Each structure stands twice: as structure tokens, then as C-alpha cells.
Amino acid sequence: MGIEQLIGRKALTTRLDAAVGWARKYSLFQYPFATACCSMEYMSVACAHYDIDRFGAGLPRWSPRQADLLMVVGTVSHKLAPILRQVYDQMCNPKWVFSFGVCATSGGFYNNYATVQGIDTILPVDIYVAGCPPRPEAVLDGLIKLQEKIRNEKQQY
Amino acid sequence: MTLFEEITEHFSDPIFDRHSRLGDATVILSRDALPGVIRFLREEKRFDFLMDLTICDGGMEKSPRFEAVYHLFAFERKERLRLKVPVEEFDPHLPTLTGEYRNADWLEREAWDMFGVRFDGHPDLRRLLMYPGFEGHPLRKDYPKDRRQPRIGPGSTPATAFEREPALPERLGKALTAAGVADPGEEIMYLNMGPSHPAMHGVVRVMAALKGETITASDVEIGYMHRCFEKEAETHSYMGVIPYTDRLNYVSPLINNVGYVMAVEKLFGVTTPERCRYIRVILSEISRIVDHLTCIGAFAMELGAFTVFLYLMKARESLYELIGEVTGARLTTSYTRIGGLRGDLPPGFDGECRAAFRKIRKDISECDRLLTRNRIFYDRMRGVGVISAADAISFGFTGPCLRASGVSHDVRKSSPYLIYDRLDFEVPLGTEGDNYDRYLVRIAEMEQSMRIVEQALADLPDGPVNLDDRRMTLPPKEEVYNSIEGLMNHFKLIMDGHGIRPPAGEAYFPVEGGNGELGFYVVSDGSGIPARVRVRAPCFHMISALSYLIRGQMIADVVPIFGTLNMIAGELDR
Ligand code: SF4
Numbered sequence: 001m002g003i004e005q006l007i008g009r010k011a012l013t014t015r016l017d018a019a020v021g022w023a024r025k026y027s028l029f030q031y032p033f034a035t036a037c038c039s040m041e042y043m044s045v046a047c048a049h050y051d052i053d054r055f056g057a058g059l060p061r062w063s064p065r066q067a068d069l070l071m072v073v074g075t076v077s078h079k080l081a082p083i084l085r086q087v088y089d090q091m092c093n094p095k096w097v098f099s100f101g102v103c104a105t106s107g108g109f110y111n112n113y114a115t116v117q118g119i120d121t122i123l124p125v126d127i128y129v130a131g132c133p134p135r136p137e138a139v140l141d142g143l144i145k146l147q148e149k150i151r152n153e154k155q156q157y
Numbered sequence: 158m159t160l161f162e163e164i165t166e167h168f169s170d171p172i173f174d175r176h177s178r179l180g181d182a183t184v185i186l187s188r189d190a191l192p193g194v195i196r197f198l199r200e201e202k203r204f205d206f207l208m209d210l211t212i213c214d215g216g217m218e219k220s221p222r223f224e225a226v227y228h229l230f231a232f233e234r235k236e237r238l239r240l241k242v243p244v245e246e247f248d249p250h251l252p253t254l255t256g257e258y259r260n261a262d263w264l265e266r267e268a269w270d271m272f273g274v275r276f277d278g279h280p281d282l283r284r285l286l287m288y289p290g291f292e293g294h295p296l297r298k299d300y301p302k303d304r305r306q307p308r309i310g311p312g313s314t315p316a317t318a319f320e321r322e323p324a325l326p327e328r329l330g331k332a333l334t335a336a337g338v339a340d341p342g343e344e345i346m347y348l349n350m351g352p353s354h355p356a357m358h359g360v361v362r363v364m365a366a367l368k369g370e371t372i373t374a375s376d377v378e379i380g381y382m383h384r385c386f387e388k389e390a391e392t393h394s395y396m397g398v399i400p401y402t403d404r405l406n407y408v409s410p411l412i413n414n415v416g417y418v419m420a421v422e423k424l425f426g427v428t429t430p431e432r433c434r435y436i437r438v439i440l441s442e443i444s445r446i447v448d449h450l451t452c453i454g455a456f457a458m459e460l461g462a463f464t465v466f467l468y469l470m471k472a473r474e475s476l477y478e479l480i481g482e483v484t485g486a487r488l489t490t491s492y493t494r495i496g497g498l499r500g501d502l503p504p505g506f507d508g509e510c511r512a513a514f515r516k517i518r519k520d521i522s523e524c525d526r527l528l529t530r531n532r533i534f535y536d537r538m539r540g541v542g543v544i545s546a547a548d549a550i551s552f553g554f555t556g557p558c559l560r561a562s563g564v565s566h567d568v569r570k571s572s573p574y575l576i577y578d579r580l581d582f583e584v585p586l587g588t589e590g591d592n593y594d595r596y597l598v599r600i601a602e603m604e605q606s607m608r609i610v611e612q613a614l615a616d617l618p619d620g621p622v623n624l625d626d627r628r629m630t631l632p633p634k635e636e637v638y639n640s641i642e643g644l645m646n647h648f649k650l651i652m653d654g655h656g657i658r659p660p661a662g663e664a665y666f667p668v669e670g671g672n673g674e675l676g677f678y679v680v681s682d683g684s685g686i687p688a689r690v691r692v693r694a695p696c697f698h699m700i701s702a703l704s705y706l707i708r709g710q711m712i713a714d715v716v717p718i719f720g721t722l723n724m725i726a727g728e729l730d731r
Contacts, residue, residue, distance in 0.1 A: 035359045035382055036727055037407030040451070040488055044477070047470035062355040079288045080360070080381040082309045082318035083353055089315070109400070112302050112385040113295050114287075122309055133488055 026056035031067035036074030064090035075103040207258035222246035260553035263701035271296035286380035332374035390690035409444035409671035420666035420677035424659035448671025456720025472520035497623030538593035542718035553698035556673025562590030568669040656685030694728035
């Protein structure tokens with residue numbers, strides 16, 4: 001008779017989920033896919049003044065294999081889209097996508113032949129942050145929301 | 158004898174017309190006369206710079222439909238000249254200028270890509286901004302603005318999108334032959350850097366052929382951030398273009414705002430009130446400091462000096478706060494208006510600005526102490542990425558990168574605008590034209606910019622910031638709400654199909670951007686929407702020299718060379 005039968009399989013998994021979620025939420029490794037103006041604000045968020053490190057997401061990794069949070073910062077054009085998708089595909093699971101600014105979210109005010117009208121047409125997105133560019137506070141707020149989501153998710157291991 | 162007369166004397170028949178309007182000298186000539194005239198101008202008249210080359214599409218009704226516009230600049234005499242060549246719609250082609258000016262290479266590729274005008278004799282005429290599979294030429298008037306040709310969508314894979322792209326060996330074949338490495342027996346390693354690479358700022362791709370660690374040939378691919386600034390400008394009102402100019406060079410958006418509105422003001426033939434001009438100068442210079450801080454911070458970080466990055470970003474933050482207080486936005490400012498500004502400076506700006514400068518001076522000296530005499534930094538910068546004055550001119554370098562090669566060209570001095578002629582400042586110069594000089598010039602320029610701001614703040618005059626001209630500035634709100642004339646005036650300037658209407662004509666207005674000569678060429682057909690807005694982006698010309706600069710260098714040197722050129726994707730790809 002194992003412990004599962006004593007306390008029930010479900011209870012144990014849920015608590016492990018919570019523990020893993022809590023751990024994952026505070027150890028985000030981001031891949032900044034920074035292209036345009038929004039990357040200026042990304043730099044501000046990453047630097048000492050706003051300090052994204054306080055939220056456990058301070059380490060940018062420049063390899064998709066080492067990252068679990070894809071931050072799409074700025075406009076994505078049709079020329080760039082396959083590269084973005086490839087980076088996403090190369091990331092290991094579990095992974096999350098952060099859409100930084102209106103361009104990544106919806107194409108922004110670039111409604112034209114070159115711009116992808118929102119990265120959700122090519123990959124799944126977990127959190128959208130509005131603003132052109134979003135203020136650093138808005139980015140941090142988005143990050144906290146994403147962390148909430150990660151914590152409450154059904155975890156895959 | 159004037160320049161016009163000399164040209165006419167040398168080349169009598171093919172010159173169609175010449176005129177000088179709004180202070181811009183223009184010669185209209187035929188396609189066949191172009192190479193001869195250009196050679197004459199460059200060799201005899203010292204028009205060393207090909208500042209810009211663009212095509213204007215007059216639409217299907219116009220005959221001849223296209224017009225190629227060349228902007229030349231003789232920097233010793235500080236003279237500008239515009240050449241226009243009509244090109245008919247059926248089989249449009251022009252002679253190439255690649256033999257005269259080296260930046261013509263990319264400019265002509267761009268013109269081919271965007272307008273489908275062929276350049277006879279161009280060594281490698283292929284698309285520059287769009288991708289190989291793209292159909293049509295998007296800046297033609299008959300290409301709908303929103304006709305998308307997605308490379309991938311739901312369900313398709315990146316692999317299919319890359320299918321039409323040639324492989325690296327094939328792609329670099331030509332460059333390798335040009336570099337004299339055609340022997341297939343030689344060991345060549347092909348290396349692709351970017352576009353998603355930390356040191357490539359996300360949007361530039363360098364494909365290199367390596368022998369050991371040395372780059373023997375390379376190809377630079379841009380256009381990953383093409384956002385169609387020029388197409389958007391053709392479909393928005395004059396006022397509506399201002400927010401797009403912010404996003405051209407998002408490190409110093411205020412200078413872009415100023416450049417664009419001043420081009421439109423030139424079309425109107427008006428000058429703004431004194432106070433407005435002072436404020437424009439103050440904000441442009443603050444923007445320039447932001448630009449240099451970001452550039453130095455970024456390439457220092459790419460070389461491993463992370464502390465410097467943190468210090469300089471801290472300095473930048475205090476300027477962002479300052480800009481935020483004036484314009485309401487940290488980055489995308491849209492602060493200028495045609496004929497003035499969005500508003501006056503906030504109270505207490507003077508003191509805050511001086512306080513911010515105190516902090517920045519400290520941070521810069523900190524960075525100076527960490528970097529300038531740092532052995533590792535010095536060794537990686539000195540003698541790397543050298544470009545001679547003659548080459549820099551031929552590639553169309555301007556701004557800090559040109560001055561690092563020892564050429565004293567600064568738009569603020571050579572064609573002063575706003576109040577720059579009244580201010581006392583120096584133009585720092587380098588001697589070697591390498592990375593280290595480009596770094597030193599930027600450090601010195603920040604101090605000069607602060608000097609300018611302090612002088613301008615000291616004698617900032619009182620008065621209105623907006624021109625009282627009902628053709629372009631909105632009436633005061635009391636008039637709008639209390640009188641029918643005011644209300645009508647307001648609507649006339651705002652409504653679709655009305656708006657601000659400069660008289661038909663064209664104007665090129667250069668300003669000194671953070672990275673060099675930033676020119677806006679605006680063509681008006683008298684309607685409320687610009688017929689053409691062309692931006693001369695300084696870093697476009699510098700990145701066109703990247704392949705040349707990295708040839709023979711180590712692969713690790715790509716990072717500092719690329720960093721000191723200060724590429725800004727928004728204006729590079731438009
Ligand atoms: S959302 Fe705005 S600031 Fe961000 S990349 Fe797009 S245009 Fe630039």
C-alpha cells in the first residue's frame with residue numbers, strides 16, 4: 001500500500017503542481033526577441049532602475065534552448081516571422097510567450113504589406129502587454145500576471 | 158559662371174529644365190545625360206556625397222510615370238544640388254552610379270526593390286528590403302498598402318518559408334569571387350549571424366565566409382524590420398505622419414520629429430517663432446545625448462562591459478524622465494507640430510535639466526574611467542574597423558562615424574537650421590576612423606550637446622511656441638468653442654480629405670540626427686496627403702559599408718564594428 005492510496009493521488013499531484021508552479025514562476029529565463037522601438041523600453045526594464053530581476057526574470061538567455069519565456073519585443077514583419085517561429089519551435093517545454101507592445105500584439109498602427117498583424121497568427125501567446133511602447137511599469141505588471149498564470153497552471157513535467 | 162550655366166555649357170541638349178525653388182537647386186535631365194553629368198559634378202565640382210537616391214511614382218496617369226531624384230552635396234562649398242531624371246513606365250531603367258559612389262549600390266537595390274526600376278550595369282541587383290519570394294514592388298502607387306504576402310501563417314512551417322532563399326555558399330559565391338577566393342579546394346566555413354542574435358540588435362543578418370577566424374567575404378541582409386514608413390506616409394495626413402517619424406529612429410525621436418516638420422514648413426515657406434526654435438534645439442540635443450548613451454552602452458555591453466551599460470542606462474533614464482515631463486511620453490514623443498510644438502516646456506524644466514546634466518556628467522566620466530584607458534577595450538577598438546576619409550565619403554557616411562574619420566561635416570555647422578548658428582559649440586573630430594575614434598567622438602559630442610542646451614536655456618526667449626498661421630496650426634480652443642470661424646478652421650485642419658495642405662512642390666530638409674545627416678524629402682501635390690515622403694536615414698549608408706569594414710577582420714570584431722556604426726533598425730529598414 002503506497003502513499004497514493006492513503007492520501008489519494010489527486011491531492012499529491014495538486015500540491016506538487018503548486019510547488020513546481022511556484023518554482024517556475026520565479027525562475028523565468030527570457031529570450032528577448034527584440035526588434036524595434038519597444039526594445040528601448042525593454043532595456044530600461046532590464047536595467048537597474050526598473051530591475052526585472054526583482055521578479056525572478058532577470059537573466060536574458062540568447063539561446064532558445066536555455067530559455068523558457070519568449071519575449072517578443074517590437075514589430076514582426078513577414079520577413080522576420082519564420083525566424084521568430086523557428087526560435088519558438090526550438091525552445092524546450094514548458095515555454096511561455098510574452099507579447100510586448102501593440103506591434104507584437106496586433107501589428108500596432110502598421111497596417112500594411114510588411115507587418116504581421118499580431119504574433120498570435122504564428123504562435124500561441126500567453127500574455128499581451130498594451131502600449132506603444134508600454135511603460136516599464138506596465139511590463140512588470142504583465143510579468144506579474146504571467147507569473148500568476150504560471151503558478152496556477154497544470155504543470156507538465 | 159554659375160553651376161547651372163556650366164552644366165548647360167558642357168551638356169547642352171539633354172538638360173530639360175532647371176530651377177531653384179525654396180532654396181533648392183534642381184536640374185532635370187535625361188537618362189542618357191546622367192552618367193556624364195554626375196561624373197562632371199563629382200570630379201570637377203566636388204560633389205563628393207551622394208546623399209540620397211530615390212524614386213517618385215507619379216501614378217499611372219502621369220507620363221513619364223517615375224522620376225528618379227538624386228541629392229548631391231559638395232561638402233567643401235556646402236552646396237546642395239538635386240538632379241531629377243524622368244523614367245517612363247514601360248521597362249523603367251537607369252544607368253547605375255555604382256562606379257561613382259559606393260553607397261549607390263544599396264540605394265539602387267532599394268529603388269529596384271521598392272519601385273522596380275532597373276539599374277543597368279549594377280553588379281548585383283536584387284531585393285534589399287523585401288524577401289526573395291515577394292511579388293511586386295510595394296512603393297508603386299498601384300500596390301495596395303495592405304496587400305500582404307505572408308511567408309508563414311497558421312499551419313505552415315518556417316522550412317517552407319526559407320525554401321526560396323539561396324543557401325549560404327551560393328549566396329556568397331559572388332562575394333568570394335570578388336575577394337579572389339574562388340578556389341573550391343580552399344577550406345571555407347560559412348557562418349550566419351543573426352537576424353536574431355544579441356549583437357545584431359535583432360534585425361540584421363551577416364552571412365560570412367570564414368577562413369579560420371578571418372572573414373574573407375560577407376553579405377549583409379537587412380529589411381527584417383521594414384515597416385513601410387514611406388507607404389504609410391503616403392496614406393496619412395501631414396499631421397498623421399508625425400507619430401511614424403518617432404518610430405524611425407526610436408533612440409532620438411525628437412530629432413526625427415523636428416526634421417520632418419521642418420521639411421513641411423519649408424514647403425510652406427514659414428519659420429517658427431523664436432521660442433519654438435529654442436525648444437526644438439534643446440530637445441534635439443537632449444535626444445542626441447540619449448542616442449549616444451544608448452549606442453555606447455549597447456556596444457560596451459556587447460563587448461562584455463556590463464557595468465558601463467548599467468551606468469549609461471541610468472543616465473539615460475534621467476533624460477527619459479525629463480523628456481517624459483515635456484512630451485508626455487518617454488520614447489514615442491510626437492512632440493512637434495507643423496508650425497510649432499505640442500506645448501510649451503513645463504515649469505521648472507530649467508532646473509531639472511541642469512540637475513539631470515549633473516548626474517549624466519558623472520555617469521559619463523564613470524564610463525570614461527572604466528573604458529577609455531581600459532587595455533582590453535582599447536585593444537579591441539583601436540585599429541579595428543578602419544575606414545579612410547575618402548571611403549567614408551564615398552559610402553555616404555555622416556555624423557559621428559564620418560567625423561571619426563577626420564571629415565568635419567556637421568549639418569548644424571554646414572547648413573545651420575533653427576538657432577544653431579548663434580550657439581557656440583565644437584565639432585569633435587577623430588583621426589584614424591576606427592572604432593575607438595567613433596567611441597571618442599560620441600563621448601565628446603555629448604559634452605558639446607550639453608553645452609548647447611545650457612546656452613539655449615540661458616537665453617530662452619519668451620513668447621508663443623506656435624505660429625499664428627491658420628493654414629497649419631490649430632486655433633486656440635476658446636475660438637473653436639465660441640466662434641463658427643474657429644470651429645470651421647479646426648475641422649478644416651482635422652477632417653479627412655482636408656487637413657494641412659502645403660502648396661505643391663518639393664523640399665529636402667536635412668538635420669543633424671544622432672547618427673548623421675537625417676534628411677526628409679517631402680513632395681506635395683497640393684492635397685492633404687503627402688505625395689511622397691522619403692527619409693534619408695544616416696545608418697542605411699553606414700550599414701551598406703559593413704561588408705567592406707569587416708572584410709579581413711576576425712569574426713569577433715564584427716560585434717564592435719557593428720556596434721559603433723550605431724544601427725537603428727527603424728530607420729535602416731524604414
Ligand atoms: S509597439 Fe510602438 S514602440 Fe513598440 S515596436 Fe511597435 S511602434 Fe514601436
